[in-house]
Amino acid sequence: MQLASAKQLPRIGKLLEQHHYLGNLRPVGERLYYIASDAASEWLGILVFSAAANHLKHRECWIGWSNEQRRRRLSLLTNNSRFLLLPGCSVPNLGSRILRLTLDRLSTDWQAQYGHPILARGGFMVPMHAQKAKGGSP
Secondary structure, rough: OOOHHHHHHHHHHHHHHHHHHOOOOOOOOOEEEEEEEEOOEEEEEEOOOOOOOOOOHHHHHHHHHOHHHHHHHHEEEEEEEEEEEOOOOOOOHHHHHHHHHHHHHHHHHHHHHHOOOOOOOOOOOHHHHHHHHHOOOO
């Protein structure tokens, strides 16, 4: 796993547009892009983490924080905005391994980039048929 450089962002955008069922994204605020590659430096997957959404009713209820607490602590959360396993990759448990390796370093990388850690990560689950509609990986 490696953090993507600014030079790699155009390629990431193109791959997301071509292969992710939601296409590319334009995250607002803080964000980190990760690239999973094999020993030969061939790209296997892409993960994008971005600033948490300002208001999510169910998240706020689950966490149980007030509006003031949300305002102060929202920067400690991030969303897994994109997770793409590139077509042609046939490695058992690749998605789980990539996610684990990324999460192991996410807070440290976020601290280095933005000056504060990440304490929780969120994401949205989408039905499999929506992912397959664009030929994306589940």
